[in-house]
Amino acid sequence: MRRNLAECLLELVQGDITRQQVDAIVNAANSRLAGGGGVDGAIHQAGGPEIMAETNRLYPQGCPTGQAVISTAGTLPARYVLHAVGPMWKGGRQGERALLQSAYRHGLQLALENECASIAFPAISTGVYGYPVDRAATDSLEAVIDFLRERHAPQRTRFVLFGPGAYGAYCRALQELLPE
Structure with a gap:
């Protein structure tokens, strides 16, 4: 599924994020940037040890929930991995929506700062962090759509859904x- 927003294209695809031919892929990271399961584990496995070595060196304190940091993509086809830390779901009354949207905005901002088109x-936070997928879909897409409308970049934003x-x-x- 695709939607155009001025100069930007927003795409939804089903697939494997580690195989995407884009400038940057986003990792659903934990706050320690310690690697893990799900998307995080797949990215580290496919990208090789350089990703972990660089995040350990550059971000020894990790990354706060709702923010993102950048690293090499190792052997992945992308130029960068943006490690975005989403919230754990605690019933929706602990600021989860704001933190999830912030993680997406920080990822998009890092992409712009690093000239990623x-x-x-x-789907950040929807795995072991327990964010309900339907809510995450709306909350994350709202954040991305607002960013694209405001900044008119990056040119292509893709959600790769497993x-x-x-x-x-x-x-x-x-x-x-x-709506179409």
């Missing part, structure tokens, strides 16, 4: 937010 996001459930949730949310 294209970026690929996963599995038909997440893809369907994001398609429904995008259709509600930006």
Whole structure:
């Protein structure tokens, strides 16, 4: 599914984020930047040890929830990995929406600062962090759409969703937010 926003293209695809031919891929990282399972584990496995070595060197204190940091992409086809830390779901009354949207905005801002014309996001916080996929779809897409409308960049923003459930949730949310 695709939507145009002025000079920008917003895409939803089902697939593997580690295979995306974009300038930057976003890692759903933990605050220690310590690697883990899910998207985080897949990115570190596919990109090799250079990613972890660089994050350990550059960010020994990790990254706060709602923010993002940048590293090499190692052997991935992207130029950079942007490590965005989303919130753990605690029922929706602990500022989770604001933190999730902030993580996406920080990722987009880092992409612009590093002259990335294209970026690929996963469904941050929807795995072991327990953020309900339907809510995450709406909350993350709202943040990205607002950013693209305001900044008119990056040129291509892609959500790479693992599995038909997440893809369907994001398609429904995008259709509600930006009807054809």
